[in-house]
Amino acid sequence: MLLVVGPSGSGKSTLARAIAGLVPRDVPGEWSGSLQVGTLETATAAPAEVAARVGILFQDPGSQLVMDRAADDVAFGLENRAWPLAAMRARVPDALGAAGLGGFERRRGARLSGGEQQRLALAGVEAPWPAVLVLDEPTANLDPAGATALFERLALIKAERRTTVVLVEHRADLAWPMADLLLALDATGTPIDLGVPADVLARSGDRLAREGIWLPGDVSSRPPARPEIRVPPVASAGSTIGAGPDLVELHGVRFEYVPGRPVVRDIALGIGPGERVALVGPNGGGKSTLLRLIAGLVRPRLGSVHLNGLDPARLRAPRLAELVGYVFQDPELGFLADTVAGEISLGLDLASNHRATDLLERLGLSLERFGGRSPYRLSGGEQRRLSVATALARRPRLLVLDEPTFGQDRRGWEAMAAIVDELVGEGTAVIAATHDARFAATVARRRIEMADGWVVADDGPHRGSAASQRVTDA
């Protein structure tokens, strides 16, 4: 197993796709050098020949499922390789079972959880027995349970020793112990080191850290000013940040997309000015919907939401924009202008504009270099940082972050953490839905856990009313 690591934009994905023969064939660009799988030159070989040897799993679970139902999707790759029917009928249930999806044959891929979708996609990639399995950040979109399940499957694949695995992955703690070989790339895509992970760590560990690459056991290079807060001292938290009327108040809030199937159930919650809240829990637990309720983007079916004493869903858009900054899970959906410069200055006065430009600089997106670029042409990490800058430019009272650190290399992560710290100093409350345990533990002061639409745990500045109300409402 080869693990490929590198900062955002170092070409890890491009390398992965080149091994699978998709670059340069499907992606325009300049290509030189030689890349062989076995004796096959991937750049010039027939697509079928490469595909017969190499399988690739992409980052986004939903967008790589081709067929409606699970069994059909696993069979898709076999059909394309002209497997006989009997062989397919034997192999499909096996591949599903190996992925932990036994009995899922008739289930619709679109209705599975992200973790299940990713394992289904893996089953489809594995089914034809590829000699090389390429995994391009396979856990980036998954919650911790989903990521662990995927890595358990990878451990089995590795133990079988039947397949060469090329893994591109940010989660160093999970990935490094499994790797036989490690390839580290720098920001320009040039190799820094290649070798056994322990040797690379000893030889080039410092260099890797400087490049913004996550290392195993890496909490962060920031000074450990923030104790890991599980149960914060209630008195101090309550007396300093939680004091005064709540910025966000929810009473008996329920929301459902489909009548009778609530995704947010009878939630009572108060968040004070300047609080830093991590909202954790499995995918589909209602985190994103709760964020949208708080930001007045959707209306609750029952109950009330108050933001700064007002109903955010009834606020006029310009007023809402002054109160709330919002970074969407997929930042690309939040872009409104054609250039980075246009995006950041949208609707801002001169002073805010200066501040926004500074923010961009701090987040590594200087206007000189990036100002004229299209937001859609930035890398995933760059898009997220731009989105954060636009959300912060108006100094909102509340900053809402949906998965703020997903796909971030270490440098991006640290910049994000630093920005959050600085804002809290200015009295802005932060609520972040996150799967990133590191972010939840070190950046947030309060941890709210959601599952199946309920708040199942809340260790934050204690508001007796919130907890008891939930019981009486239920």
Next chain:
Amino acid sequence: MLSPIDLTAAQERSLLGRTSPLVKLALALAWLVGLAFTLKAGPPVLLTGVAIAAGLVLGRVPPARLVRGLAPLALVAASIALANLLFSASNTNPSSIEFARIGPLRLTREAAEVAAALGARVLAIVSVGAVFAQTTDPTSLVDALVQQGHVSARFAYGALAAYQAVPRLGEDLATLRHARRIRGLGASWHPRLVIGLLIRAIRHADQLALAMDARAFGSGPRTTFRPIAWRWADLLVCLGGLAALGIAMSL
């Protein structure tokens, strides 16, 4: 409405459920063409009845589902009929026969006949569509198109994969509107939304094409995991459907 319908086991095992989607599609087209050649209300009413009865009896579609699917479209058919009744040109023609009068509005028998025929035609079309959707799994439709209709696999399975992405585009649109509102712009309709949605659609399509290519799609001859053969049921349904059309047209 855009996400696939979950058919019950009874629906899938029913005669219409097992009939080749290609036969159902061909019949539906034949009925549409037939309906285009008649201006009377009788044939579409009869075909509506046949379609619904076939859906309930031969397709085992739960009546509640059929009603839910049809109700909004039946309303559309009714409003088309009403509009044609009220605003037909024949209402102002002095030679047409008046049967009612609402204030200054004269309602004539000629207008009523045309309105009834138009409404019934729309109703027949939506009934056929609803019964088709309620007895046909999207995957089996595509399989039939490829295996029995010899439609290009690249096109057919590409379309099926794109169809899976439609609900995601709906979610994207909601987020795009939310993003406008939270940045201080109105959440109402704006051309920029179309651009955002287009970019998303292209992204989805790109990723999907890459994923399909990586799984060796279109690389050579392919086999099929779900072979379909013609059955007697196909012939039976085909003849029955044509007979119904014949009877309806002779009304």
